[in-house]
Amino acid sequence: xxxxxxxxxxxxxxxxxxxxxxxxxxxxxxxxxxxxxxxxxxxxxxxxxxxxxxxxxxxxxxxxxxxxxxxxxxxxxxxxxxxxxxxxxxxxxxxxxxxxxxxxxxxxxxxxxxxxxxxxxxxxxxxxxxxxxxxxxxxxxxxxxxxxxxxxxxxxxxxxxxxxxxxxxxxxxxxxxxxxxxxxxxxxxxxxxxxxxxxxxxxxxxxxxxxxxxxxxxxxxxxxxxxxxxxxxxxxxxxxxxxxxxxxxxxxxxxxxxxxxxxxxxxxxxxxxxxxxxxxxxxxxxxxxxxxxxxxxxxxxxxxxxxxxxxxxxxxxxxxxxxxxxxxxxxxxxxxxxxxxxxxxxxxxxxxxxxxxx
Amino acid sequence: xxxxxxxxxxxxxxxxxxxxxxxxxxxxxxxxxxxxxxxxxxxxxxxxxxxxxxxxxxxxxxxxxxxxxxxxxxxxxxxxxxxxxxxxxxxxxxxxxxxxxxxxxxxxxxxxxxxxxxxxxxxxxxxxxxxxxxxxxxxxxxxxxxxxxxxxxxxxxxxxxxxxxxxxxxxxxxxxxxxxxxxxxxxxxxxxxxxxxxxxxxxxxxxxxxxxxxxxxxxxxxxxxxxxxxxxxxxxxxxxxxxxxxxxxxxxxxxxxxxxxxxxxxxxxxxxxxxxxxxxxxxxxxxxxxxxxxxxxxxxxxxxxxxxxxxxxxxxxxxxxxxxxxxxxxxxxxxxxxxxxxxxxxxxxxxxxxxxxx
DNA sequence: TTGAAAGCGCTACCAA
DNA sequence: TTGGTAGCGCTTTCAA
Numbered sequence: 001x002x003x004x005x006x007x008x009x010x011x012x013x014x015x016x017x018x019x020x021x022x023x024x025x026x027x028x029x030x031x032x033x034x035x036x037x038x039x040x041x042x043x044x045x046x047x048x049x050x051x052x053x054x055x056x057x058x059x060x061x062x063x064x065x066x067x068x069x070x071x072x073x074x075x076x077x078x079x080x081x082x083x084x085x086x087x088x089x090x091x092x093x094x095x096x097x098x099x100x101x102x103x104x105x106x107x108x109x110x111x112x113x114x115x116x117x118x119x120x121x122x123x124x125x126x127x128x129x130x131x132x133x134x135x136x137x138x139x140x141x142x143x144x145x146x147x148x149x150x151x152x153x154x155x156x157x158x159x160x161x162x163x164x165x166x167x168x169x170x171x172x173x174x175x176x177x178x179x180x181x182x183x184x185x186x187x188x189x190x191x192x193x194x195x196x197x198x199x200x201x202x203x204x205x206x207x208x209x210x211x212x213x214x215x216x217x218x219x220x221x222x223x224x225x226x227x228x229x230x231x232x233x234x235x236x237x238x239x240x241x242x243x244x245x246x247x248x249x250x251x252x253x254x255x256x257x258x259x260x261x262x263x264x265x266x267x268x269x270x271x272x273x274x275x276x277x278x279x280x281x282x283x284x285x286x287x288x289x290x291x292x293x294x295x296x297x298x299x300x301x302x303x304x305x306x307x308x309x310x311x312x313x314x315x316x317x318x319x320x321x322x323x324x325x326x327x328x329x330x331x332x333x334x335x336x337x338x339x340x341x342x343x344x345x346x347x348x349x350x351x352x353x354x355x356x357x358x
Numbered sequence: 359x360x361x362x363x364x365x366x367x368x369x370x371x372x373x374x375x376x377x378x379x380x381x382x383x384x385x386x387x388x389x390x391x392x393x394x395x396x397x398x399x400x401x402x403x404x405x406x407x408x409x410x411x412x413x414x415x416x417x418x419x420x421x422x423x424x425x426x427x428x429x430x431x432x433x434x435x436x437x438x439x440x441x442x443x444x445x446x447x448x449x450x451x452x453x454x455x456x457x458x459x460x461x462x463x464x465x466x467x468x469x470x471x472x473x474x475x476x477x478x479x480x481x482x483x484x485x486x487x488x489x490x491x492x493x494x495x496x497x498x499x500x501x502x503x504x505x506x507x508x509x510x511x512x513x514x515x516x517x518x519x520x521x522x523x524x525x526x527x528x529x530x531x532x533x534x535x536x537x538x539x540x541x542x543x544x545x546x547x548x549x550x551x552x553x554x555x556x557x558x559x560x561x562x563x564x565x566x567x568x569x570x571x572x573x574x575x576x577x578x579x580x581x582x583x584x585x586x587x588x589x590x591x592x593x594x595x596x597x598x599x600x601x602x603x604x605x606x607x608x609x610x611x612x613x614x615x616x617x618x619x620x621x622x623x624x625x626x627x628x629x630x631x632x633x634x635x636x637x638x639x640x641x642x643x644x645x646x647x648x649x650x651x652x653x654x655x656x657x658x659x660x661x662x663x664x665x666x667x668x669x670x671x672x673x674x675x676x677x678x679x680x681x682x683x684x685x686x687x688x689x690x691x692x693x694x695x696x697x698x699x700x701x702x703x704x705x706x707x708x709x710x711x712x713x714x715x716x
Numbered sequence: 717t718t719g720a721a722a723g724c725g726c727t728a729c730c731a732a
Numbered sequence: 733t734t735g736g737t738a739g740c741g742c743t744t745t746c747a748a
Contacts, residue, residue, distance in 0.1 A: 016484075016485055016488050016509065016513040017513045017514060018488065018491060018513055018514045018515060019514060063513060065485055065488060065489050066489060067489070067491060068489040068490045068491065069427060069430050069431055069436065069490065069491050070431060072427050073427055073428060073431050078427065080470075087456075088452045088453075088455055088456040088459075089452045089453050089456050089650075091449075091452075093452070094446045094447045094449075094451070094452040095446075095447050097446055097452075097455075098445075098446040098447050098473060101446075101471060101472070101473040102473060102475055105472070105473070105475070106475075110470055110472070110490065111470065111471050111472075112438075112468055112469065112470055112471075113459060113469050113470075113471045114459070114463070114468070114469075115456055115459040115460060115463070117460055117463070126374075127374055127423055130374050130376065130423060131423050131424060131425065131426040132426045132427065132468065133376060133425060133426065133427050151374065155374040155375045155376055155421060156375060156376045156377060157376060237650070237654065241655070266654070269656075270654060270655030270656055271655075273655060273656075274655055292447075292595070293651065296595065296624070296628060296656075297599075297628030297629075297631060297632055298627075298628055298631070298654075298656035298657065299656065
């Protein structure tokens, strides 16, 4: 008796004990295991309130929580979404990740997160992620070969690319309208009277950088501006810094630089200033993304936003759609960005330019 | 025959099909299901190479991969680590997360990531994470009540706090030596001849900010400096910006500010500059963390680093230890930071100061 | 409204 | 070296 009391007390302490199963609860509550399961199943099915109470009480005493793994096993549904992200540290992505997590948690999906190391391609990570029977896979800041994408999709797990596109009918994607964004940058720079333009690219084989450049180039061509220059960057501060300085060595240095993302634009500004070049008085700089740092007082970067919240919403809808009906034809959704005017492009400033966050 | 070939080809295409089980493979290879399991089990146990070949071939043809959920079910081991992170977007944490992922993936652990929304305390997230039978839980940038921590630990799942401490013998933690860091900041500022010091705190109930302030205050006291001022921030750029400006309204404004993290220090610098105050000529600023942005040309922030890589290594060792022997007594490990000298503190600059932005 | 029993896809033990 | 078989902890029929 005393022994039993001690035991009970001990159990009270442990809010959750991973070794307690529904059978233990059933015994203690004097009901069948099926009944315990019913009490904890989502639809709250037919269980008399008297029995439910007893089961809940027993669960509390024992520190019982249903084993999610076992539940997955019998429902053949994990409610887990895999997210595959290569560079979390690139300032645009932490926000994306946080937002995805919140939205997914809100619809009772958990997130299994994978990241690709340098020596490991995303293609290799795919089979791994798939072994966990994820309901869907969201791939972000990583390039997937179209073969791998197709193979995966045909295996029955929906794959959605975020901010990347791949030319395969079996892979959905949501991304910013990078082509339009590139055109917009060209117009902004030309309209404000710049005459020698430059572009600093991101990693060359990313669709994002390619499309931004293509839109930019196309629009410049349309408006009769042929001689612009380019440099290759790697989406990093340092590469933007170096590329901007190298641009200064042109026979006729540019008077405006369009960077494939904000972080390179910020690097570019610092690179230019380190050489005594004023921004925007001597050289204008425009970025892409509108990360928080773009609003920092030292930069006040004029840029083209990515409407992240909207993009994420659409990604999740698309995902849910494809979980429902995996064999519908795929589509790519493009979300238009907006021009965010701060003060790194001259002759463009709207009113007072202390657009400082805070 | 032709039919068969077609089928085989089709199967070759599907790199992975989630509906194929080991029984299907067994049938096709003409072996028992146990044998298939053996071929895919980690220890590569006794299977003749002839049979192994046949099984592998069949698996390839069918697009088979072992179901990780089922494996967890029978081994009663998930190899999943839960990471609980409140603010991924705070610039220090993306790097932490990426590093954790890489290290954990390297030892064949997957990561289930949870984030706490504003309306959701970490304590509420705990039972959820635990349902997934994670091998361990790493809690970062979030404050856990000691009751919840204790309850969880006693439930059998090791909990390790990263960069937070809680006064409970059942919870391990790894964090920077914030006390020593605070002292160091005091010494640096005093040694370089500053006379009116200020501190901008982070979120008040975080051990991180408390310890940094305590170390700072203690050291100032030891060196006979009593009249320093403080402001409360929220670890954000905006709060640093505002706090610094408010500090300017003191009857005797400070000539040096110690900020509880880098992002507030950067905000502070911009806030000061926006008021025409020069850094470091008029006011010196020192931060804590050494995030990448601290090295950006516009700020060149002198700061105290957190040795993240080392902290993560230790967290993982500690975790592995506790997975092995969950009932060993807990400990808190503190990792000393280093002074990183750039040019936001005067009379301290080593080498050339290319602090340009104004 | 409740209970019994058959799986979910794997691992691991025991026999052969 | 292989195959048979008993679980892992749950959900979900089907009967009572």
